[in-house]
Amino acid sequence: MELDLFVSGIGGQGVQLIGKTIALAALREDRHVMFSGEFGGHMRGGSSVVTVVIGPDPVRALPNLPSAGTAIAMSHSFWEKVGPRLRPGSLILAEETIADALPDTEGHILVRVPALALGTRAGNRLSASMAMMGAFSELTGAIGLQSLEEAMTEQLPPYRKQHAGTNASAIALGAEHIRAEGLSGRHPAPYLAESIPA
Amino acid sequence: MTEMRLLDGSEAIVEAALLAGARFFAGYPMAPATELLEHMAAKLPRVDGVCINADSELQAVNMALGAAQVGARAATGSCGQGLALMQEAIAEAALNETPLVIFNIARNQQDYFQATRGGGWGDYRTVTFAPKDLHEAVEHTHLAFHVADKYRVPVIFMADNLIARTQMGTALPVPELETLPPKDWALDGTMGGTGASRWIWTFGGGKANRPGVGPDGYWRQIADKFDRIAKAEARHEQGFCDDAECVVVAFGSGGKFVEHVVRELRAEGHKIGFFRPVTLWPFPSEALEAATENASNILVFELNAGQMIDDVRLAVEGRDRIKPIGGISFDDSGLNIGPLMDARVIRTRILDQLAGKPLTELPYTGMGAYL
Known part of the structure; x- marks a missing residue:
């Protein structure tokens, strides 16, 4: 079974980067993936929503998902594009400072992640997106931390290589936070119960 | 497993075209086809191919025509609005038997008549592939070049911005296709007066030593060829039609959405x-006639004012059974597919039909001629 994920926030928060990095990390683990942005929303400050689908077999999901079972909220702005499309009982990873501002989260599993604080601790507030991905990895096992770090490094252009260390620290801190909360592997990706790809 | 790469549709199509042996591309930028041109420009030189950003669509298609006539696998591309400008050259390619691939990264689905009827002169058709997603787009890219060469015809490949911009993991598989004979017709630079020069001519004219069949005979041959193609190359996909009381017909991305909704409703x-x-x-x-034999409802979903529905009406008996559930749907920019391409909307429209609600009472737009 496929894991379907919405990532939502404000353009500039790293929403596109989260989606792409998770997709690339899954690909490194021989999963099948689809990654699509909601077009027109790629402006800084505008709405930014992406979808990622990961599965053991070629992805059959639609490019704009009618519904999903997992979400990452970097901001409460534009949440109306995602919230109503979550199936009952969905897993929501929300940035701690905006988690309470998300409407209608009853019936879902809400996990607060202090991504901004962890990013700041790693050395750069902008690496909040990395901390969030570390938390997602530790909570779901959908992708391994090593693949995540490799996928992050793979995408850094030469003029941003200096951020690799900070990003890696933020990923590790996000994962560590979930472990400290006792939530490691608590919400496994749907395909983990199925056979490991050859 | 061959290693997969995360590619968007535009890049995957270009990679597949290169694997299919394409070595020439000329185009002119127009959203959402610009990325195709950009990837061609970046990648073709790496395989000793040539990509030219032409001054116009007319120039681009005629450059590609020339490259194809000396035997290269050649292509041009744009969106439907750009293909509108290329119609004369596409008709020429059909009538002078030049294998040419034309990529249409469409903004919507208003390109159906353009692709299937064409706008040029003569008794010609254009084989048109309409992939439903990136994986099929990769396969169809190979098929497009193959069918173009096999029959010496122009072939239209019609994807859309959803396919072009969605990224998927793909290993870029190469389908196994029959080996084609060498292009002994291609222009090779041999000059007139040598007795060995070659002509590519829309009028089917001959030379002093090889008079040819003349225009009348030539255009009959061309028409016969399109008859052969019509019998041999039709492809379709269907599901759950055997006992279906309702069959929903859709193409391209629309077909993928409809399949998704139909699987849900079946369940x-x-x-x-x-x-x-x-x-x-x-x-x-x-195939459509057979698939709809027992259906009392044939619903046609397309993002236009009703184009493919004409072909559905030609294919099946009983016009009363055929109803449109699509319509014109663009986003605010006018460059992208609109909100109708949505599983929840399609589902509602199908359920409205199953419940017998009259179309005129439903808030559908842009299908006046068919209501």
Whole structure:
């Protein structure tokens, strides 16, 4: 079974980067993936929503998902594009400072992640997106931390290589936070119960 | 497993074209086809190919025509609005038997008539592949070049911005296709007066030592060829049609959305099936007729004011059974597919039809001629 994920926030928060990095990390683990942005929303400050689908077999999901079972909220702005499309009982990873501002989260599993604080601790507030991905990895096992770090490094252009260390620290801190909360592997990706790809 | 790469549709199509042996591309930028041109420009030189950003669509298609006539696998591309400008050259390619691939990264689905009827002069058709997603787009890219060479015809490859911009993991598989004979017709630079020069001419004229069949005979041959293609190359995909009381017909991305909704409705117990023309021309008429034999409702979903529905009406008996559930739907920019391409909307429209609601009472737009 496929894991379907919405990532939502404000353009500039790293929403596109989260989606792409998770997709690339899954690909490194021989999963099948689809990654699509909601077009027109790629402006800084505008709405930014992406979808990622990961599965053991070629992805059959639609490019704009009618519904999903997992979400990452970097901001409460534009949440109306995602919230109503979550199936009952969905897993929501929300940035701690905006988690309470998300409407209608009853019936879902809400996990607060202090991504901004962890990013700041790693050395750069902008690496909040990395901390969030570390938390997602530790909570779901959908992708391994090593693949995540490799996928992050793979995408850094030469003029941003200096951020690799900070990003890696933020990923590790996000994962560590979930472990400290006792939530490691608590919400496994749907395909983990199925056979490991050859 | 061959290693997969995360590619968007534009890049995957270009990679597949290179694997298919394409070595020439000329185009002119127009959203959402610009990325195709950009990837061609970046990648073709790496395989000793040539990509030219032409001054116009007319120039681009005629450059590609020239490259194809000396035997290269050549292509041009744009969106439907750009293909509108290329119509004369596409008709020329059909009538002077030049294998040419034309990529249409469409903004919507208003390109159906353009692709299947064409706007040039003469008794010609254009084989048209309409992939439903990136994986099929990769396969169709190979098929487009193959069919173009096999029959010496122009072939239209019609994807859309959803396919072009969605990224998927792909290993870029190469389908196994029959080996084609060498292009002994291609222009090779041999000059007139040598007795060995070659002509590519829309009028089917001959030379002093090889008079040819003349215009009348030539255009009959061309028409016969399109008849052969019509019989041999129609492709389709269908599901759950055997006992379906309702069959939903859709093409391209629309076909993928409809399949998704139909699978859901099947799981809920509805006797419903889907039918997707994979080639828009040749239209899979016989297969559609068979698939809808027992259906009392044939619903046509397309993002236009009603174009493919004409082919559905030509293919099946009983016009009363055929109803449109699509319509014109663009986003605010006018460059992208609109909100109608949504599983929840399609589902509602199908359920409205199953409940027998009259179309005129439903808030559908842009299908006046068919209501």
